Every structure is written in structure tokens, then in C-alpha cells.
Amino acid sequence: MDDTPAWAPESIRQARADLSRLIEPGDLLGSLTVSALGAEPALDLIRSGTGPSDRVQQQVGEAAETAGLTARQRKLAPALERWRTRRGQTGHRRMLDSLRRRGGGLLIPEDAAWPRQLHDLGAAQPVALWFRVAPGESDPYIEAPARLPHPARSVAVVGSREMTDYGAQVAWETARQLAAHGVSVVSGGAYGIDAAAHRGSLEGADEEQRPAVAVLAGGVDRLYPAGNERLLHAVMDRGIIFSEMAPGSAPTRHRFLQRNRLIAALAAATVVVEARWRSGALSTAHHAMDIGRPVGAVPGSVHSASSAGCHRLLRHTPAQLVTDAADVMELVAADAAGVLAAPDGHPAPEGASKPLGESATDGLGDIDRRIYDALPVRSATTPSRLSEVAGLPIPHIFGALTRLERKKLVRRTTAGWGRAGYHPAPQSSG
Amino acid sequence: MDDTPAWAPESIRQARADLSRLIEPGDLLGSLTVSALGAEPALDLIRSGTGPSDRVQQQVGEAAETAGLTARQRKLAPALERWRTRRGQTGHRRMLDSLRRRGGGLLIPEDAAWPRQLHDLGAAQPVALWFRVAPGESDPYIEAPARLPHPARSVAVVGSREMTDYGAQVAWETARQLAAHGVSVVSGGAYGIDAAAHRGSLEGADEEQRPAVAVLAGGVDRLYPAGNERLLHAVMDRGIIFSEMAPGSAPTRHRFLQRNRLIAALAAATVVVEARWRSGALSTAHHAMDIGRPVGAVPGSVHSASSAGCHRLLRHTPAQLVTDAADVMELVAADAAGVLAAPDGHPAPEGASKPLGESATDGLGDIDRRIYDALPVRSATTPSRLSEVAGLPIPHIFGALTRLERKKLVRRTTAGWGRAGYHPAPQSSG
Structure with missing residues (x-):
């Protein structure tokens, strides 16, 4: 894949593969170090076992200050200790190769195919993005770019695991109609609303469309939760699954919450179908608002605990009430005029x-x-x-x-x- | 009642009683003429059968121009023709007397008891307000002032006639809790949400409180609709019913829509519990917004036609989503800090x-x-x-x-x- 300038050199990909293992999602100093020094020098520094030079500390410290980190958070020496705890787990060349045979690979910011909507995360942009599609005749690196969520025509449809029949219907039908209009539906692959959204999007899209995107909290080799394994295979048949965690990583609570920022950033708008008063789906909504993306929430009975989080969003945040896919399309259109205005993902010359x-x-x-x-x-x-x-x-x-x-x-x-x-x-x- | 300066002279009350018969609700030139000339001169002019003098046309025309009426709408001569069509139906002294024996009476803007929140209607303020309470030992003019909706502690709870069980429950429970907190609940006495709101408010209030206010589209002597007669008697037992139409007047579609502005103006906030896409309850909400009052709307299933109007309000207007009486109280509190800030209904000296x-x-x-x-x-x-x-x-x-x-x-x-x-x-x- 490095025979075309659209893909970054393999050495950088391998370095970022290792870095995605060493640095936990949301470790801002980690991603700032990688972007300030470059992937290979950053990995070398971690592997070296020596402390940072004054020059390196200054360079990373300035980037970290700009990003708003405190003086304490900007210190490289303790961070290097942190990142070195998994030093034995690097060497991802073989993992990249074996994953590639199973339909997987790694996107990195240096690739032309890197989803540019992730730039809006600023310092919280992931170090790399592991992906997986169903293994087929063509190479996953040829298959993946066509399945990425379109920056202006993609919607995150998320919600609680504990859903009602009402929530299931609304999530399925909304996702189905969005997919039928050529919109990628991004969700988290979980039970409940996520699963209903993935199913609806697969139902609604025709063969030519790229309907379904699942972002997992653990490695793409672990189709979690087990009960959704078949569904996630169906997503990979026609869409794509992502994770910023290296293969083999377990989904943890911290990683679920960090994963939500990727769902929010990959989609042009986020819709919460059902959410309890305290629900992880609300964190996805807040991540979306933090980066200026529109958020929709589906209303429901005031007596339903599964709608309480949606009503909370509607009362206390700029989230817009949405009742169907047409309302959601208005959200996306409003956003397309703003943050995602550049045509076809290319910045102005x-x-x-x-x-x-x-x-x-x-x-x-x-x-x-x-x-x-x-x-x-x-x-x-x-x-x-x-x-x-x-x-x-x-x-x-x-x-x-x-x-x-x-x-x-x-x-x-x-x-x-x-x-x-x-x-x-x-x-x-x- | 004219032995105390709190009540306007009887002659003005009689004039306004006649005027409320001659001038249809929402006839802005009519109310402007009455406020510009005074009630008695205005009535004399209508009765006289002659055209307006240049001085009178100029005086009324200036007030009408300020209120935004077009040159054509400002012309008194055709308006006088209009108001004279019912000239044979004046002479309301006897009506005032007989109504008083049945617990009724007439409030006019010159009374100290006049609900000052109606001033916010500007030129659309009614010429007078007929009221009725259950006849008892004390005179209705002594009874009524204590039963008026408090300008800062009153909420209009309105909605469609075609309600669901869900709407009935929410309207009843919200009104009950509002009344239990000493809030007057204003509604329109109709079937459906209105009736549920009146019932809930009567249930929630204790003996000392003034829970229920019904504003009718026809005369207060006609308890319309007939199926709610018992309910409206219960409202009169502990609360009050109002109409700007003189006794004997039939409720017409035009009068229902005009009546809605009084519901909106009498209450510090308006809450729509259930409303279809095109519902009269939405007109009450829009009247409230027109005079800067907060509006709440209760969400419901996106599959329920009876919630479509509420969702419409929440999507396209500044209406706030409310899920219970506590949310409604927040609306009222926000408003109390603004429009209705003067304590106890008395303007600053x-x-x-x-x-x-x-x-x-x-x-x-x-x-x-x-x-x-x-x-x-x-x-x-x-x-x-x-x-x-x-x-x-x-x-x-x-x-x-x-x-x-x-x-x-x-x-x-x-x-x-x-x-x-x-x-x-x-x-x-x-």
C-alpha cells in the first residue's frame, strides 16, 4: 500500500500501531507528543528508556500548553513511565500482517484516507484507527476507504442498552431511512439502541451504499458483546468497524467513554434515541457538542425512564428535538453549511x-x-x-x-x- | 361596589357591559376607540348613529396608528357601522343585576381588581371581563378578587380535545401538583386536556387556595360544552370562570381563537400537554409568546398524533420542554423575574x-x-x-x-x- 502516495510510509504505520498499544485513549500528552515529535521519534523515545531531553520536553510542553494542559500534565518524565508499562507489547508488524489477511488494517493521520472529521478532536484525536471489514477478494486497504463514513453525510444513532420497544422501533426506522438516503449510520455495536440502529441501517441501504459503521471500545479482533457477533459480522460485510485500541485490547469502562468521542467525531451529527438520566449515550452527545456538532434527541413519554436522558438533553443543552429521519437530515444539512462545508473532504487549495x-x-x-x-x-x-x-x-x-x-x-x-x-x-x- | 374607590363608577361598568356586546373580541379599532375616548363617550358615539367628528377620528386614528393598524383599518366610519349592527342589544344594567344574583359580574380596566397581566395584550386587551363564581353568602364582587389568577403564580395548562390516556394523566397530575403549590391553573373548560387540567387543579388545591380558572368562548351564563357543566360548576365553587363575551353570546370559532389570547395573558406561563399538528392549543402558545410569556410543551411518543403539535412547538419556537410540575415552576420562576416582577400585582408607586x-x-x-x-x-x-x-x-x-x-x-x-x-x-x- 505504500506504492501510492495516498498511503503513508509503512514505517510510520508500524510506529503508530505500537503507539496505539502504549498510549491509552484520551491520554492527551501522549497524542500531543506523537504529533509534536512525529510517530517514529516518539516511539523511539518511549522505547529508549531514557528521560526526555530539555529540547524535547520544551517542544512537547509548548504544544501541551497550547492545548490547555496544566504544568503538571505537561511533564514528559512521568508520562514516559506510564507509556513504558506496556513496552513488552510492541512489535505490531506481525499483527498488521495477520490482521490484513482477516480484512483488517490501520488508518493513520498521515494517510490521505484518514477521516478528516477526526481533526476536530484537536489534541484528543486518536493516534491511529484500527479497522476491519469482511475479508474478501480485494485488499482491506483498498476496501476500507470506500466504507468510511462521509464527513457530511453520516449520523451517529446512539442510546441506552436498556431500551423500550418504542426506542427499538424509532432507532431502527430512523437508521433505516437515513441509510436509504445514503447516510452512513455510526454507532457503538452495543445491545439496545446501538444494535437496532445498525440493523436498521443495514436494512435501509442498497448494495451501493456504505450504511453501517461500528466503533468498538476494545480491539477489532474482539467482537464485543458476544451476543452481537453476528450483527457485527453483518456490519463488516457491507460497512466497517473501528477501534483506536490495538487488537487484543479489552473494552474497559474508560475505553467505552473515550470511544464515544470517536463516534461523535466521525459523524456529522449525533442523535440520541433513548437514554436514561445517567447514560453513556449522553457522553456521546456532549462530545459532539464539545466539537460543535449538532445533536438531536428523540422525545418520549415523560413517564419513561429510558427517555429521561433525552429530555434532559433537550431541556439543558442546545440539542434539537427530532422525531424522524427527516428532522435528522435537517440537523445534518445545518451542519454541512458550517463545520463540514468543504466539498468532498478536500480543504480549499x-x-x-x-x-x-x-x-x-x-x-x-x-x-x-x-x-x-x-x-x-x-x-x-x-x-x-x-x-x-x-x-x-x-x-x-x-x-x-x-x-x-x-x-x-x-x-x-x-x-x-x-x-x-x-x-x-x-x-x-x- | 362603587362605595369604595377600588371599583370604578357604575356608569363606566354599564357602558363597558354594552360595549362588550357591540364589539367583537379582537376588534382592535374597537378597543382602541374605547381607550382613546373613554367608555361612555365611545358608547355614546356608537349609539348616536352619526359619523365621527374629525377630532374624534384623529384622536382614535393616532392611537390606531401607534398600535400598527393600517390606514384602512383606522377608519372609524365603517367600524361604527359594524358596531351598530347589535345596537338593539345594549342596556346591560338589568343583565348586570340579574347576573350578580347568580354569582356573576363584570370586571373593567378601571377597577383596581382588573387583572393587570392583561395590559400586556396592548390594543388587544379586552373591553371588559365577565366573571362568574358559585352564588354564596358574599357578593360576587367581594368574592371575585380573591379568586383571580395571581399574575406571577398562575399557569395555563391547555391541549387538544382528542387526548390520549397519556395526555390525560400528564395534564391531571401536572395541574394537581401546580395547584398543591398554590398555583392557579388556567384553562379553557373544553373536553380533553382542558378538563383534565381543571380536575387535577381542583384535586390538588386545599381549601385556602384558588386553584381553577376557566376562560370560556361564549357567555358565562352558558356552561359550554354541556358535558362539562358539572365540572364548570366545580370550578365556580372554588375558582372562577371568565369570558369577554356578554352573557347570552354563543361560542364561535372566532371567539375560541380570541379566547385563547386571554388564557395566555392571564397566566404567567402556558403549557401545552398534547396538541395535534394543527390544534387550537398552539394558538394559545403563540399568543403567550407574542406577549413574551414563557411556553412549555410536554413531549410524547413520536408516533402519537396528539403529541405532534407539542413537538412542532419544541422544534420551531422558543417553547421549553417540560416533563412535570417542577419543570413548569422553573418556567414561571424565570418569568417572575421578568415581566411580572412587581410584587403583589401592584405597580410601583x-x-x-x-x-x-x-x-x-x-x-x-x-x-x-x-x-x-x-x-x-x-x-x-x-x-x-x-x-x-x-x-x-x-x-x-x-x-x-x-x-x-x-x-x-x-x-x-x-x-x-x-x-x-x-x-x-x-x-x-x-
């Missing part, structure tokens, strides 16, 4: 850069203009400082920076976010 | 007027300040022009003007709204 000054910010929405105005003219800043200056919550900041970046009005560097043109050290954010 | 200038507007909310700032300094303006200048929708304008008027920061005259202190011709809006 460099030459499309607008001139700076008053005219460059003409036509910006209120929030984007407010955040642009809050950016320092000759230096960089952090999203949390921007949030304070602009007086807007963090989720707005990320969404707006992404839009402004696409318009070439702002740039992100290791020092943070700044206005394009004035920035001391521009560097690609990819 | 004249001496409480704040000095003008910067300090006078300190502590105003964003919207109120924006509207205050949009007011011309040395002249008067109309709500629709204010809406343009301030860039805020009309419902915000009315709510804010009412609050600002209460704070003595703005004054309303026949020429329109202006800042207090600079206004050329101050005049009471009562």
Missing part, C-alpha cells in the same frame, strides 16, 4: 486564500467574527484563552477556528492559534 | 420613579437596554419601528416596553412610546 484585512472577514458569521476579533494580531493563543477573551464557550471556539482556518484567516502552529499572515511560525495542522 | 440617565438603566437586561437605547430621545415611536431599530422581534418589544414602563423609564401616549421625561404629552396608559 492554498491559492484560494483571501486577502487579509476588513474585506477578508466580510461575510463571516457573528460568532466567527467575534472569535477572529479576539485573536491576537502578532502572536498565538490557546482555545481556552480565546474562550475567555471572546466570551464564548469552548465548543464554539473549536468550530469557529476550524471554519476560519478553512478560510485561511487563522493558522494553527505549535505555539497555538493566531491570525494568518502575522503568525511567526506557520505550520500545517494536518 | 409614582414616587418610586427612578432618576433618568445612565443610572436609571443600570440593572436592565440586555433586551430591555437594547430597546431603551432604540427609543428616540425627544419623540415617540411605534413598536414596529422600534422592532426595526432594535433589531428585535415584536414580542420582545412589547414585553420590554411593559417592563420599562413599570420602571418609569418609558411612557406611552397617543403618539406612541417614548422615553420618560422627554415625552411631549405624557398620559396614563391604564
